[in-house]
Amino acid sequence: MSEEGPTLPEYLGGITKFLDAYVATSPTGKIELFEGMQKCAYNGNWKYQLENGVDPYHVGSLHASAVTPEAMHIYRQGNRLRDGHRRSWRHRSYRLGANAGGCEPSGGFNLVIFPNLVVLRSQIRTVRPIAVNRTEIYTNVVKLQNVPDEVNIRRMRDQEFEFGAAGTFFTDDIEIFERTQEGLQSGAVEWLVFSRGLDREVMKNGYMTGNMSDETQHRGMYQNWKRLMTNYTRLPCPRRRSETMQVERPEIEDFLYREARLLDTRKFEEWAGLFTDDAIYWVPAGRDDIDPTRHVSVIHDDKAAMAKRIKRLRSGFAYAQDPQSRVHRLISNVELGATDDEKQTIEVTCVMLLIELARHRQTFHSARCEFTLDRSSGSWRVRRKKVNLLRNGEVLENTPYLI
Numbered sequence: 001m002s003e004e005g006p007t008l009p010e011y012l013g014g015i016t017k018f019l020d021a022y023v024a025t026s027p028t029g030k031i032e033l034f035e036g037m038q039k040c041a042y043n044g045n046w047k048y049q050l051e052n053g054v055d056p057y058h059v060g061s062l063h064a065s066a067v068t069p070e071a072m073h074i075y076r077q078g079n080r081l082r083d084g085h086r087r088s089w090r091h092r093s094y095r096l097g098a099n100a101g102g103c104e105p106s107g108g109f110n111l112v113i114f115p116n117l118v119v120l121r122s123q124i125r126t127v128r129p130i131a132v133n134r135t136e137i138y139t140n141v142v143k144l145q146n147v148p149d150e151v152n153i154r155r156m157r158d159q160e161f162e163f164g165a166a167g168t169f170f171t172d173d174i175e176i177f178e179r180t181q182e183g184l185q186s187g188a189v190e191w192l193v194f195s196r197g198l199d200r201e202v203m204k205n206g207y208m209t210g211n212m213s214d215e216t217q218h219r220g221m222y223q224n225w226k227r228l229m230t231n232y233t234r235l236p237c238p239r240r241r242s243e244t245m246q247v248e249r250p251e252i253e254d255f256l257y258r259e260a261r262l263l264d265t266r267k268f269e270e271w272a273g274l275f276t277d278d279a280i281y282w283v284p285a286g287r288d289d290i291d292p293t294r295h296v297s298v299i300h301d302d303k304a305a306m307a308k309r310i311k312r313l314r315s316g317f318a319y320a321q322d323p324q325s326r327v328h329r330l331i332s333n334v335e336l337g338a339t340d341d342e343k344q345t346i347e348v349t350c351v352m353l354l355i356e357l358a359r360h361r362q363t364f365h366s367a368r369c370e371f372t373l374d375r376s377s378g379s380w381r382v383r384r385k386k387v388n389l390l391r392n393g394e395v396l397e398n399t400p401y402l403i
């Protein structure tokens with residue numbers, strides 16, 4: 001944990017008492033998680049899930065297919081905590097018989113721990129912003145200690161039924177998140193106004209409190225968001241560039257894409273022209289970290305060997321490439337590593353997925369590629385390319401093309 005910033009109790013503030021109450025639903029005062037998690041995603045902003053996490057207002061209209069009329073009475077009161085976390089009361093009781101251990105099996109309220117944790121009955125959701133219009137939700141199911149198995153299993157089945165990727169509630173929520181995202185792209189609405197209940201919310205026992213259908217909790221969340229976005233302390237982050245050797249990620253990515261495209265389109269001579277005269281093109285065999293001077297490789301070419309390999313492919317007699325393979329190389333996970341200011345080089349790694357179609361058969365190779373790129377001549381060139389095939393310890397199929 002960082003030395004700077006608030007402590008965890010300071011950060012949690014008023015939500016602590018509700019977290020304690022949540023955990024106290026377990027007879028031992030401790031909770032566990034079931035194995036595994038559900039992973040869902042939607043094409044929308046991460047904040048929709050937070051708004052949704054304690055918003056009873058939408059339930060009546062959106063979830064009419066999932067909520068029984070007699071259950072609607074539970075959506076009557078909502079509270080917002082002063083520190084921007086939010087809580088929504090939600091009385092839910094199951095009648096599981098005397099064996100329920102006196103606990104409320106699925107908890108009694110929802111919590112949002114700003115910015116990305118949602119505690120919703122028997123679930124804990126982690127909100128993962130992927131892009132401005134893409135969010136992933138990882139959901140764990142909470143297990144109580146010292147209660148009959150039927151109670152915990154009931155909690156899990158309920159959460160699967162209502163909130164999993166095929167859940168009776170959650171599927172509609174996600175649909176609305178995506179429609180909201182699309183709607184807001186129109187530009188027709190400049191501001192979204194969260195003023196419902198503003199005139200009637202009051203401080204009560206240290207918590208800003210409103211009616212359940214009010215947007216008290218949304219105002220709390222956005223006040224906290226604004227505070228963080230306008231008054232934050234910049235955190236140290238890994239340097240992606242050298243102090244003296246300025247390297248931008250897009251130029252490296254463009255170079256790697258070009259290298260892959262030249263191979264895909266069989267412009268082998270142009271591809272070889274990207275390499276320095278002392279370059280090495282290496283595909284280890286057996287494992288990634290072999291010493292190529294002591295251990296056999298699949299390919300370990302210098303520039304002259306590369307030229308010979310290309311000449312063979314052009315000869316008209318390379319039968320393993322007649323007909324020619326059609327190949328796509330997908331480059332991803334590009335990471336910039338160490339730079340050498342004197343040599344003007346940078347270490348780069350990426351992941352490549354190679355898809356080959358030959359004689360009606362499609363095959364795949366995945367590899368983590370390591371490059372030493374050299375800019376000493378003024379433009380980027382390859383000084384070393386190492387292709388660590390995922391399957392390099394397995395029996396390899398015929399790979400008559402340049403990898």
Ligand SMILES: [Fe+2]
Nearest residue numbers: 052063169173
């Ligand atoms: Fe919902």
